[in-house]
Amino acid sequence: MDFRTKVGDKFKSIITGATYVVKRIKDKMVVLERHDKKSQLLTELSNLKLFYKKEEKAEETKPCYGTEKRRYPRFSVDLPVEYTRKDLVVKQGRAINASEGGLLVHFPEQMEIGQALRLKLFFPFSSELNMIEIVNQVIWMEFYKEKDRGDYRTGVEFVDITLEKQCTLKTFLSSLPSS
Numbered sequence: 001m002d003f004r005t006k007v008g009d010k011f012k013s014i015i016t017g018a019t020y021v022v023k024r025i026k027d028k029m030v031v032l033e034r035h036d037k038k039s040q041l042l043t044e045l046s047n048l049k050l051f052y053k054k055e056e057k058a059e060e061t062k063p064c065y066g067t068e069k070r071r072y073p074r075f076s077v078d079l080p081v082e083y084t085r086k087d088l089v090v091k092q093g094r095a096i097n098a099s100e101g102g103l104l105v106h107f108p109e110q111m112e113i114g115q116a117l118r119l120k121l122f123f124p125f126s127s128e129l130n131m132i133e134i135v136n137q138v139i140w141m142e143f144y145k146e147k148d149r150g151d152y153r154t155g156v157e158f159v160d161i162t163l164e165k166q167c168t169l170k171t172f173l174s175s176l177p178s179s
Helices: 045-051 163-174
Strands: 010-013 019-026 029-034 040-044 052-055 075-084 091-098 102-107 116-122 131-146 149-160
Touching (some): 045 052, 075 102, 102 116, 102 131, 116 149
Antiparallel strands (some): 019 029, 029 040, 116 131
């Protein structure tokens, strides 16, 4: 899920079901106005992740690959990754597809949908980048057998990425041909 928040974004309370629109953001605080404009509330930005679900705008998605809709263009990559789950054991995989919103990664083990992963993405030496660390959430997974080797193709979405890392990743991806 994308937690970059801007004025005009819509959120739905997971507790009451009420819909709110972001009216103002200052420092770490946000003013939400109820969709019917009857009330406003002030809360910390971090509370949006905990108590609200962002409502996506249909116009933010872009058509790609036939009828499938994607928010960001995909780029073919072959980048090593290291990841940790709750057990904090570092394991390795390979990112084969990247966008500004997530990755397609081959993992040696099965993941659970919704599972959080801390992932380090390593870039080639020719890049000005070395590595970025991102908190991800597994959004889909499928078993993929290639050359008698078991592999789990897994789609992960960036959950916690700083603006600086996002800009750096965008710059790297813009230097690649889209897939």
